[in-house]
Amino acid sequence: MLQIKDLDASIGGTEILRGLSLDVSAGEVHAIMGPNGSGKSTLAQVIAGHSDYEVTSGTVTFKGEDLLELEPEERAREGIFLGFQYPVEIPGVNNAILLREAVNAKRRHQGLDDVDAFEFLKLAREKMAVLGMDPQFLNRGVNEGFSGGEKKRNEILQMAMLEPSLAILDETDSGLDIDALRAVAEGINALRSPDRAIILVTHYQRVLDYVEPDHVHVLSDGRIARSGDKTLALELEDKGYDWVREAASA
Amino acid sequence: MNSTALSFDALERAVAALPDNGLSALRRAALEQLRRDGLPGAREEDWKYTELSSLIEIANNWLDQGAALPAPSMRAAPDAIDATWIRIANGQIDDDSITGLPDGISVKRLSDTVPELAPAGRLGDFNIALLHDGLHISIGQDVTLQRPLGIHVCDEAGDDSVSQVRINIDVAPGSVASFVEYQVSEGEADLYSNSVINLAVADGARADYVRIQNRHKRHNQTSHLTVGLGKDARLRHTSFDLGGRLVRNDLVVDIAQPGAEADFGGLYLVGDGQHIDNHTRVDHRVGPAVSNQEYRGILDGKARGVWNGKAIVHEGADGTDAQQSNHNLLLSRNAEIDAKPELEIYADDVKCSHGTTVGQLDEAALFYLRTRGLSRRDARRMLTRAFAQATIGRTPVEQLHDFLAGAVDSRLRELMHEGDQ
Numbered sequence: 032m033l034q035i036k037d038l039d040a041s042i043g044g045t046e047i048l049r050g051l052s053l054d055v056s057a058g059e060v061h062a063i064m065g066p067n068g069s070g071k072s073t074l075a076q077v078i079a080g081h082s083d084y085e086v087t088s089g090t091v092t093f094k095g096e097d098l099l100e101l102e103p104e105e106r107a108r109e110g111i112f113l114g115f116q117y118p119v120e121i122p123g124v125n126n127a128i129l130l131r132e133a134v135n136a137k138r139r140h141q142g143l144d145d146v147d148a149f150e151f152l153k154l155a156r157e158k159m160a161v162l163g164m165d166p167q168f169l170n171r172g173v174n175e176g177f178s179g180g181e182k183k184r185n186e187i188l189q190m191a192m193l194e195p196s197l198a199i200l201d202e203t204d205s206g207l208d209i210d211a212l213r214a215v216a217e218g219i220n221a222l223r224s225p226d227r228a229i230i231l232v233t234h235y236q237r238v239l240d241y242v243e244p245d246h247v248h249v250l251s252d253g254r255i256a257r258s259g260d261k262t263l264a265l266e267l268e269d270k271g272y273d274w275v276r277e278a279a280s281a
Numbered sequence: 282m283n284s285t286a287l288s289f290d291a292l293e294r295a296v297a298a299l300p301d302n303g304l305s306a307l308r309r310a311a312l313e314q315l316r317r318d319g320l321p322g323a324r325e326e327d328w329k330y331t332e333l334s335s336l337i338e339i340a341n342n343w344l345d346q347g348a349a350l351p352a353p354s355m356r357a358a359p360d361a362i363d364a365t366w367i368r369i370a371n372g373q374i375d376d377d378s379i380t381g382l383p384d385g386i387s388v389k390r391l392s393d394t395v396p397e398l399a400p401a402g403r404l405g406d407f408n409i410a411l412l413h414d415g416l417h418i419s420i421g422q423d424v425t426l427q428r429p430l431g432i433h434v435c436d437e438a439g440d441d442s443v444s445q446v447r448i449n450i451d452v453a454p455g456s457v458a459s460f461v462e463y464q465v466s467e468g469e470a471d472l473y474s475n476s477v478i479n480l481a482v483a484d485g486a487r488a489d490y491v492r493i494q495n496r497h498k499r500h501n502q503t504s505h506l507t508v509g510l511g512k513d514a515r516l517r518h519t520s521f522d523l524g525g526r527l528v529r530n531d532l533v534v535d536i537a538q539p540g541a542e543a544d545f546g547g548l549y550l551v552g553d554g555q556h557i558d559n560h561t562r563v564d565h566r567v568g569p570a571v572s573n574q575e576y577r578g579i580l581d582g583k584a585r586g587v588w589n590g591k592a593i594v595h596e597g598a599d600g601t602d603a604q605q606s607n608h609n610l611l612l613s614r615n616a617e618i619d620a621k622p623e624l625e626i627y628a629d630d631v632k633c634s635h636g637t638t639v640g641q642l643d644e645a646a647l648f649y650l651r652t653r654g655l656s657r658r659d660a661r662r663m664l665t666r667a668f669a670q671a672t673i674g675r676t677p678v679e680q681l682h683d684f685l686a687g688a689v690d691s692r693l694r695e696l697m698h699e700g701d702q
């Protein structure tokens with residue numbers, strides 16, 4: 032589904048990703064771990080199409096297409112969803128309206144009619160119930176005054192409504208209380224299917240207890256320093272990142 | 282001084298040709314005053330950014346061609362606003378619209394009264410000199426109006442023309458009234474409309490005032506609204522400038538009694554070829570009293586905006602709370618705004634603040650919306666709309682919100698489309 036080859040990316044002239052390669056197939060869950068500042072969010076933003084990041088070499092293909100050629104909105108409509116590490120507050124833009132516009136943008140792209148307003152609200156309320164979100168959040172400004180955990184749940188709500196084929200969740204598990212973590216993990220698991228893939232960027236084993244990854248990668252200094260199965264996450268928890276760095280430089 | 286001077290001989294002929302009625306003496310006096318003072322010019326601080334010469338040219342053309350007031354066109358006020366409409370078309374009062382009004386509202390032609398016309402600067406004199414007729418509207422004591430009183434000002438410019446609107450409104454003690462001023466125009470010739478409105482809100486009365494200006498893009502307007510507030514009186518005012526070419530609004534709020542509360546502001550949407558200037562002045566002569574103003578502007582293309590908010594807290598006006606803010610969203614590099622708050626404080630115990638911002642759309646928010654599948658254009662529009670919503674949301678007459686949202690949306694669509702090119 033997603034192939035990244037030898038990707039170099041920089042921001043403001045500083046090189047962040049250096050020769051990163053990653054292959055994600057449909058049906059898989061990949062966890063990406065790694066020290067602060069190693070480039071995890073950079074990778075997520077590059078995949079989503081943030082124009083501040085400059086791709087200096089390498090390729091990214093998504094469903095066989097050159098992803099780097101596409102505008103962020105085209106990537107979204109093609110089925111890429113980024114759950115932001117720091118979801119943006121947009122005062123004055125109604126949460127429900129954004130949600131509906133997002134769903135409709137994708138539907139139009141697929142040649143479908145706009146969603147029925149009643150059906151839309153019903154579905155949104157159902158998804159919110161699963162996530163333990165008060166329906167009142169629909170009437171508020173997007174992330175406006177939301178607590179850290181509420182923002183993360185709102186990201187998962189958007190994901191649940193958009194049903195992306197590739198979801199990249201950048202530390203969506205951070206800042207969640209125990210119940211919220213379980214609810215969010217349920218939301219993620221509900222999305223798992225043979226034709227979808229999920230990339231979980233995380234610092235913690237906790238979420239991986241709920242959402243079992245097929246592959247775990249450690250990003251260090253802008254490249255994948257080590258990959259393994261779910262036991263790698265446990266090993267990291269035990270030994271820390273120095274162990275990976277040492278192994279990588281050895 | 283203006284580079285273009287008003288042609289006084291032609292003006293004098295036009296004044297003499299107006300119907301001889303209770304206004305005649307006042308017109309002549311205003312003409313003489315104007316002859317001495319002239320119209321405001323760019324050397325004056327208050328008119329530094331707004332040059333009236335193009336309006337004077339229209340006036341001179343019109344005066345030279347006989348200063349005719351074309352027959353009023355019979356355009357209806359918007360159905361979407363539920364109001365009791367009074368109509369002034371091409372500067373002429375529609376008689377039908379001022380008869381059979383609901384209880385509690387009394388309306389007289391100024392020419393039938395012994396009018397007291399408060400000074401409104403030199404454009405006020407220009408207004409009186411050429412005034413066909415004006416209105417005196419009174420809301421009786423302890424009346425609560427069920428529907429807003431609408432003032433529908435419409436002009437149709439078949440040829441270059443100038444029209445004047447003058448209205449005095451009294452809201453008697455203990456009354457609650459809302460007003461919707463709706464200014465529109467059409468026609469492909471040049472037009473200059475000049476309105477002067479005085480609103481007196483008596484002790485304990487409450488007035489809500491919404492002004493909507495959606496004129497043709499080649500038509501010009503100057504407007505002067507003076508509000509006097511009695512003891513414990515309250516004003517809530519919002520103005521919307523959606524159309525027009527050169528627009529200058531002066532709002533003067535006078536607080537001479539304690540306990541008054543004035544909340545005012547507006548939204549201006551300015552595109553290519555438009556120049557919109559809002560000047561406000563609030564005089565706090567006594568305290569305690571509160572004034573709070575918030576203006577917002579959205580400018581695209583080669584737009585030009587001006588906001589100047591002056592608050593004067595006079596000696597002894599202790600307990601004054603005066604807040605003012607002005608926020609501007611510049612959607613293009615060619616748009617320009619001159620924003621200036623002015624606070625003059627001569628009292629001791631006061632709470633005053635002002636804040637002015639000029640900014641662009643938030644790139645992080647734009648990117649976030651695009652990652653949700655919205656096109657760049659839709660994302661820009663959504664954020665711009667959110668910026669405007671703050672003013673729509675604080676507009677007093679709630680039934681107007683949907684209408685305003687629609688009007689703002691369609692103007693923004695035009696504006697941002699122009700800007701895209």
Ligand SMILES: Nc1ncnc2c1ncn2[C@@H]1O[C@H](COP(=O)(O)OP(=O)(O)OP(=O)(O)O)[C@@H](O)[C@H]1O
Binds near residue numbers: 042066070072073
């Ligand atoms: N505008 C910028 N200019 C220079 N360096 C930047 C800029 N933006 C980000 N960086 C740097 O890029 C590096 C990678 O940042 P990134 O956010 O991708 O890290 P991360 O792995 O997501 O970290 P964390 O675990 O803390 O979220 C960091 O060292 C960061 O300081």
Ligand SMILES: [Mg+2]
Binds near residue numbers: 071072073116201
């Ligand atoms: Mg990060």
